[in-house]
Every structure is written in structure tokens, then in C-alpha cells.
Amino acid sequence: xxxxxxxxxxxxxxxxxxxxxxxxxxxxxxxxxxxxxxxxxxxxxxxxxxxxxxxxxxxxxxxxxxxxxxxxxxxxxxxxxxxxxxxxxxxxxxxxxxxxxxxxxxxxxxxxxxxxxxxxxx
Amino acid sequence: xxxxxxxxxxxxxxxxxxxxxxxxxxxxxxxxxxxxxxxxxxxxxxxxxxxxxxxxxxxxxxxxxxxxxxxxxxxxxxxxxxxxxxxxxxxxxxxxxxxxxxxxxxxxxxxxxxxxxxxxxxxxxxxxxxxxxxxxxxxxxxxxxxxxxxxxxxxxxxxxxxxxxxxxxxxxxxxxxxxxxxxxxxxxxxxxxxx
Numbered sequence: 001x002x003x004x005x006x007x008x009x010x011x012x013x014x015x016x017x018x019x020x021x022x023x024x025x026x027x028x029x030x031x032x033x034x035x036x037x038x039x040x041x042x043x044x045x046x047x048x049x050x051x052x053x054x055x056x057x058x059x060x061x062x063x064x065x066x067x068x069x070x071x072x073x074x075x076x077x078x079x080x081x082x083x084x085x086x087x088x089x090x091x092x093x094x095x096x097x098x099x100x101x102x103x104x105x106x107x108x109x110x111x112x113x114x115x116x117x118x119x120x121x122x
Numbered sequence: 123x124x125x126x127x128x129x130x131x132x133x134x135x136x137x138x139x140x141x142x143x144x145x146x147x148x149x150x151x152x153x154x155x156x157x158x159x160x161x162x163x164x165x166x167x168x169x170x171x172x173x174x175x176x177x178x179x180x181x182x183x184x185x186x187x188x189x190x191x192x193x194x195x196x197x198x199x200x201x202x203x204x205x206x207x208x209x210x211x212x213x214x215x216x217x218x219x220x221x222x223x224x225x226x227x228x229x230x231x232x233x234x235x236x237x238x239x240x241x242x243x244x245x246x247x248x249x250x251x252x253x254x255x256x257x258x259x260x261x262x263x264x265x266x267x268x269x270x271x272x273x274x275x276x277x278x279x280x281x282x283x284x285x286x287x288x289x290x291x292x293x294x295x296x297x298x299x300x301x302x303x304x305x306x307x308x309x310x311x312x313x314x315x316x317x
Contacts (some may be wrong), residue, residue, distance in 0.1 A: 033158040039127070040154050043134045068127035075161055076123060088163065097126050100160070100169045102176050 026075065027085040035074065042067050129172045130157045136175065136199060145202065152201055167201075174200060174313075193314065195251030200313045203245070207277065207309050210241045211301070214278040215285060234278050235271070242270025245312065254317070273308070280304055 024031040046060040070079075075093055077084030084090070097103075130153065137149035156168035177194075196203055214234060221230040247255065247270050255269035262272030284301045288294050310316035 027162070029158060029162060032161050033154065036130070036158045036161065037154045040130065040134050040150055040157075043131050044138065044150065047135065047138055064131050065128075068124045068131065071127040072124040092163070093161070094123055096163050097123055100165065101126060101129070101172050103125070 023081060023083040025083040025085075026077070026089050031082075035071070039067055039071055126157075126160065129168075129175060132175050133157075133171050145205070148205075149199065149201060170200070193250040193317075194248055195254055195314055196312050197246040197248060198244070200309075203312045204309045206241065206244055207305055207312070210237065210274060211277055211281045211305055213237055214281050218282060218285060235266070235275065238266070238271040238274025238278065239268065241274040242268050245270045245273075251312070254311070258311075277305070277308060 026032060043064055046055065046063055049055040050057050050060045073079050074082055075089055077089035085092075133153050134150065137146060137153060152167075153171070156166055156171065159166045160168035198206070214237070217226070217230050217233055217237070220226045227233055245251075252269045255273050256263045259269065259272045259276050262275050263269050266272050266275060281301065284297050284304075288297050307316065
């Protein structure tokens with residue numbers, strides 16, 4: 001019951017934010033879902049073009065990196081075309097990523113691959 | 123933060139390497155859903171998928187440190203394993219109901235065994251996965267000569283027993299819960315979550 005009511009209040013809040021601002025609101029799951037679907041569709045499309053031989057793999061990877069940077073800018077609240085969720089789209093999301101994703105393990109394995117340098121230097 | 127998007131790209135690449143077009147679409151939709159929830163701060167499957175990807179990278183060709191190589195029972199992605207196991211159990215029940223309706227072969231066992239062998243091929247067990255199921259299901263493995271097919275036969279046996287229990291008058295909800303728990307356990311052992 002608690003979860004349901006929280007979910008409902010989030011939806012109500014997203015609807016209220018939509019009605020106040022004309023910009024897409026980053027707390028709205030529909031807006032985030034549409035962005036993510038577009039992002040993944042871009043990745044898949046570039047992979048398909050590489051498969052057809054119409055694009056070099058390196059170019060596709062560079063475009064993927066560009067799309068990652070764009071997505072980062074949007075969800076860190078740096079893109080004025082989107083209405084951010086305040087502190088969540090910034091420090092909140094960065095903290096969440098560090099908490100939820102296995103960065104420590106990745107740093108360890110990077111250090112093992114290149115023991116002479118720290119993970120950040122490599 | 124850009125690493126999170128990078129992981130999403132890796133998961134999408136992973137989806138591209140497996141399954142037919144319907145499965146691909148399902149996997150990509152699933153990935154989009156997981157990542158959307160992640161970006162909204164809801165814990166869920168995205169973290170697990172990232173963990174799997176990083177585990178595979180640490181143990182795969184990108185790493186020189188072989189001591190961290192994880193023992194993965196199957197080469198197939200987790201979401202795909204879940205779908206394969208549940209579809210196989212459903213297929214067994216369909217074969218059984220067809221048999222009772224007088225449709226199909228008079229003896230459904232060879233058909234179920236053939237389905238179990240197809241299931242095994244789709245599971246793509248690793249040597250570790252084959253050894254694991256061979257130890258867990260020695261009799262079925264002796265019978266089929268293939269640990270993946272042995273697992274299929276075991277699932278079929280369990281599913282049919284549970285269907286018989288419902289037909290025998292036992293209440294349906296607890297049996298359904300038991301079936302679901304059994305399938306979830308098999309999936310967890312195939313993804314390496316449980317060992």
C-alpha cells in the first residue's frame with residue numbers, strides 16, 4: 001500500500017510538473033523512458049549500419065560515446081531543454097551511480113590490468 | 123554518470139549478439155525499462171546486468187588475471203535463461219494437455235525428450251554448467267547423455283507432478299507458487315546466482 005501511494009504521488013507530481021513547465025520533466029518516467037528508448041535505438045541503429053558496412057566501427061563507437069556524453073549532460077541537469085528534478089539530477093544521481101554500480105570492482109580490475117598506474121591515471 | 127550510459131550501450135551490444143528478432147526486441151525493451159528505472163533511482167535489474175557484464179569482462183579476453191574468472195553455467199543472458207526455462211515448462215504442459223485431448227503422438231515422452239534436447243541446445247551450457255548439472259542430476263544425465271536435456275527432463279517431471287497434484291484436488295495457488303519457486307531456483311542456478 002505504501003509503495004502504491006508513493007508511486008501515485010510521484011505520478012501526480014510528474015503530471016503537476018508537466019502542467020507547470022512546457023519542458024520535458026526528468027522525474028517523469030515517460031520522459032525518461034522515451035529518452036532511454038531513443039538512446040538504445042541509436043546504439044542499435046549504428047550497430048546495424050556497421051554490420052551493413054556503411055560505417056566504420058570506430059566511428060560508431062565514437063558516436064556511442066557522444067550519445068553517452070549527451071545523456072550524461074541531460075540527466076545531470078545541464079541541458080536547458082529538460083526540466084531537472086533539482087538535486088537528484090546532479091549530486092543525487094552521481095551518488096546513486098557510485099552506490100549501485102560496481103565501480104570498486106572495476107577499479108580493482110583496472111589496477112590489476114595496469115598495476116604501475118592507478119585506475120584513474122589509466 | 124557517463125559510465126552508466128556506457129554500461130547501457132554494452133548491455134544493448136550484448137542483446138544484439140543473441141536470439142531471434144522477437145527476443146532481440148524483448149531484450150532491448152527490457153534493457154530500456156531497467157535503465158529507465160535506474161535513472162529514476164529505483165533499484166532493480168540494471169545493476170545485476172552491469173554486474174554480469176563487468177564480471178564477464180574481468181574473466182573474459184579483456185583481462186589477463188585468470189584467477190578472477192567467474193564460473194558461469196550458461197552462455198545465454200540472464201533474461202533469456204528465465205524466458206527459456208518458463209517457456210519450456212509451459213511447452214511441457216501444452217504437450218500433456220494435447221495428449222489428454224487425444225492430439226499428437228500416442229506416447230508423449232519421446233516428444234518431451236526431443237523438446238528437452240532443443241532446450242539444452244538453446245541453453246548453451248558451459249563446461250562448468252554441464253559438470254554442475256551432471257552432479258545434481260546423475261540419473262537423468264545417464265539416461266540422456268546430456269546434462270542440459272537431463273535438466274529439461276527433470277523440469278518436465280516436476281511440472282507434470284505439480285499439474286497432477288492440481289488435478290488430484292489439491293488447491294491451485296500453493297502448487298502454482300511451488301512451481302514458480304522451482305523454476306526460479308533453476309533459473310538462479312543457471313545464471314550462477316545460486317550454486
